[in-house]
Amino acid sequence: MKIVVLDDYQRVARSYAPFDALPDAEVEVLHEHLVGVDELARALRGAEVVVAMRERTPFRAEIFAKTPDLRLLITTGMANASIDLTAAAAHGVTVCGTASGAARNTAELTWALILACRRRVVTEDRALREGRWQTTIGTDLAGTTLGVLGLGRLGTQVARIGQAFDMRVIAWSENLTPERAEAAGATLVSRDELFAASDVLTVHLKLSERTVGLVGAAELAAMKPGAILVNTSRGPIVDEAALVTALTAGSIAGAGLDVYDVEPLPAENPLRGAPNTVLLPHLGYVTDATYRTWYEQVVENVVAWRAGSPVRVLSS
Incomplete structure (x- = not known):
């Protein structure tokens, strides 16, 4: 055999x-x-x-x-x-x-990406190795809003960790009820409010016909200029071209990604050169x-x- x-x-x-x-x-x-x-x-x-x-x-x-x-x-x-x-x-x-x-594996990595983006961990690591000291200013999590797109098994774990950082947690998905959101320590909001109000928006939906491209140019344009997007779910849920445009234009502050449309991520993919990104090679489950x-x-x-x-x- x-x-x-x-x-x-x-x-x-x-x-x-x-x-x-x-x-x-x-x-x-x-x-x-x-x-x-x-x-x-x-x-x-x-x-x-x-x-x-x-x-x-x-x-x-x-x-x-x-x-x-x-x-x-x-x-x-x-x-x-x-x-x-x-x-x-x-x-x-x-x-x-x-x-x-275990969902906790990807939930933990989600927070690694959130913290890396908000505190400019990768940028400062590189700067220090090049002989520079304190080149950026990070942003606090306490008192800001965590938006969870998809409050299932994994999204719920991410939401509960957000509470430990003293963040306001909001959530939306197509079939989410106020009761289920409350049980996870989150508040159910509309889809539009999720994108507009989140300082950190994290994606935890299953990939399906109705979720492909769900986060597109219009959704990214609705986000705050200081907001970051984190995706540890599936790449095609976020429109990659629209995300590169938003990052290049500075219309959002950054992105932490562990998943992509094509994996391994091709050398010519423009995400590799997009500013203010932390990119990982689909490590959510790799423990x-x-x-x-x-x-x-x-x-x-x-x-x-x-x-x-x-x-x-x-x-x-």
């Missing part, structure tokens, strides 16, 4: 996954991201089992058609918008997941505890599938 593990950027899959529980398996771990259906198909030739890390690599009908040996596809997490589950089933491929991971759980469950999934009783099966 051949197993291919994709997108092991940090080269840690073998240290986390107990592959010795599969003594007869040939395990190949790939460290570079594969682009394009043909390149991916060549890399997966002969593989019965493929392990995908989150949504880094799309699996659509065309790739299933080009990988006839594939029988088990495992994704970290219990949902993956990059996998066409209907196409997988049509090609006889079982798709399994792992525990989704020791999460990786340990995911990779251990990957092997559990293989063992259960080989025994004829697959676990954590995803279906369309």
Whole structure:
């Protein structure tokens, strides 16, 4: 049995996954991201089992058609918008997941980005290394307004941390009720008020047809000139071109981003040169505890599938 593990950027899959529980398996771990259906198909030739890390690599009908040996596809997490589950089933491929991971991981990173932006951490770090001392003036969080776009499991954790910073917390999402907002320590406001009133606007919506481009030019124009935008959810929720324009024009004060339309972020993407940004390579879920759980469950999934009783099966 051949197993291919994709997108092991940090080269840690073998240290986390107990592959010795599969003594007869040939395990190949790939460290570079594969682009394009043909390149991916060549890399997966002969593989019965493929392990995908989150949504880094799309699996659509065309790739299933080009990988006839594939029988088990495992994704970290219990949902993956990059996998066409209907196409997988049509090609006889079982798709399994792992525990989704703790929301606190991304909530903590969200606050790392907020603090880095508001206190100019990256700018001051670079200046100090270049021999300069105190080049910027930070802005306080206490007494300002935190706007949470999407008050679900993750947004609620971010909102509660905002209270600890003595921030006023407001929130909006399409189906949010005043009672649910109050339970999270937030006040439900209209969508327009969320953008207009927030000093820090943080995005925590799921990516769907109705959320793609939800934060566009009009929404960014409605924000305060001193406000910052933080996105640790999914890149396409924020219109990248509109965000670059707003940052370049100085119509908002900055942005902290962990997610992008295309990942890894292409070298030519204008966000790389946009002012007042803190950019991270989609690290929200990348922690020791999460990786340990995911990779251990990957092997559990293989063992259960080989025994004829697959676990954590995803279906369309």
